[in-house]
Amino acid sequence: MSSTNGATSATKLRLASARRRVRTFLDQISQLEASDFPHADGREALEYIKQHFLIRQNTLDSLPASVSEEVVREVCTNTTAALARNTDVLGFILRSTNVRNAFELHFPLKRLVEQVISPKARLVMSSEWNFVPFTYPMNLYLLPEFVLVGGPAPESGNVLIVPLAGHEIGHSAWSAHEIKDLIQGELTNAIDEAIAANPSDRDRVLKELTLGIDHLQNTCMFMAIRQLEEVFCDLFGLFVFGESYLFAYEYFLAPGGGIRATGYPSATDRVQYLLDAAAVLKLRVDPDLFAGWQPSNNRNNPHADVLAFADVAVARTVPSLRMLAFDLLKKKKVQRNRPKVVQRIMDAFNGHIPDGEGASLAEITTAGWRYLRGRGGLSSAEERLEHDMLNELMLKSIEVSEFRLRVSANA
Known part of the structure; x- marks a missing residue:
């Protein structure tokens, strides 16, 4: 050489x-x-x-x-x-070693990962410089059994955003349980029906974008399957965390709007899918929670017309996807919020003490959100101490629950 x-x-x-x-x-x-x-x-x-x-x-x-x-x-x-x-x-x-992270959250979230994905699954949580939480999917070549969930650094110690981790873990569940394969047949039919139902729009799109019908169908499938993955993750987070997922979702993304990405449902459709699912789960939802939610902006999107077909197909497929998601989580014996336990935690927080009897992470965050919203959001400088106290009460309640679980397991 x-x-x-x-x-x-x-x-x-x-x-x-x-x-x-x-x-x-x-x-x-x-x-x-x-x-x-x-x-x-x-x-x-x-x-x-x-x-x-x-x-x-x-x-x-x-x-x-x-x-x-x-x-x-x-x-x-x-x-x-x-x-x-x-x-x-x-x-x-x-960054997962940074003391700014709420390390108390690791074990309850890891149990969720083990329960719904695989007993061998591992979890690494970190604070990141991204606006919203995200996940590395479980297809990392060197770490196939690891779920890596990142949250925004400014919120790294905020327990109230933990429900959004449910969405991120949902991405790994989508992959691990091959949800795409389970839903693709129905989605294919929905796409064909959506295109056939609008022959004038179909012919115009084929002409303007110089697409063949196969290319149009494939493009719709690519957009729709990515949208359905996001919807699945929302359904996953909603089932696991209940109404606290809705509160955390609204906290990060209100009031909707923004430029539409083809891999996501429109802002208003996505909220509607959540509300429909909440009704199926019989969750108590504040009717004003998503009031005035803004639609996504499709302007300057060259695929807007193709996206319209995909949106119709997604809407038709969501009910079946919802059933798949909820049946999976029921089969995995994921516990939903117990109203009496949430109220008990609320009573403890009102007394400025942590819950001492043990509760799920979802129940603790739900009680925390109810406390916060019941006090107008706790956003002023004068209310900073009370907000920080609430966060500490939630963390202590999680620690107590973890302790009780370990003691009972070794009893």
Whole structure:
């Protein structure tokens, strides 16, 4: 791998670069291993990644000097891709150790993940610089059994937003239980019916966008399946957390509107799907909760006409999707809120004491939201202390519940 003039060849230098990059990546992992991990799952995730890159390092180091340029090119391409996929995951794992995170939430959320996805599933939670919570899906190449849920850093200690984690865990449930495959047949029929029901719009779209009918159907399917995944995650969060999911949803996204993304239902449709599901679950919903909710803006979207077909198909498919979601969670024996327990927690909070008898995470957050809303939102500077007290009462109630669960398990 030397050039004709005796200088080191570009191929050899490129291979040296790949070796250095993997070495520095492993050095970074070594530094992260010195972090104080509040839960074992984060350290385990780091170990999985480390072992993969140790194998990759050994492969790079063992390549002979006579290795061909083609092999080096492929090795370097794969190395670059692996580093790109996992660098942000290292950052996520590091931020999961930050003391700003509410570590008390880990165990109840992990139990939910184990219950609805897999007993082998692990959870890593972190604060992130994203506006809304998000999840890495359970298809990370090196971490196939891990759910990574990130929340916005300014809200990292706010227990009231925890119900939104239900939506994020729902993405992993969608994948783990292959919901797409279960709903795709019905969705295909709904798309065909939506297109056939509007022949004039269909012909105009085919002409304006120079699409064939197969391309139109496939584009509708791509948009609709992504929308249904988001709806499924909302249904998942609603079933698990009850009305507190609605409160947290409204807190983050009010008053709707915004530019429409093709992978999401319109703001008003999404809320309506939630309200319809709440009625099925017989949840108590404040009639003013989503008052004045604004529709999404489709302006300047070249696929707006295609999206209209997808929206019709999604609306027709949502009832079946809702049944799938709720049946799954019932089968997994996910406990819904118990009204008497929520009221008991409310009574404790009104007395400025944590709940001492044990309750689910959903029941505690529901009581917290009712307390907050019953006091007008607690947003003024004068009410800051009461708001912070409420957060501490919820955290202490979660700790008490965790303690009681562990004691009863070992009794």
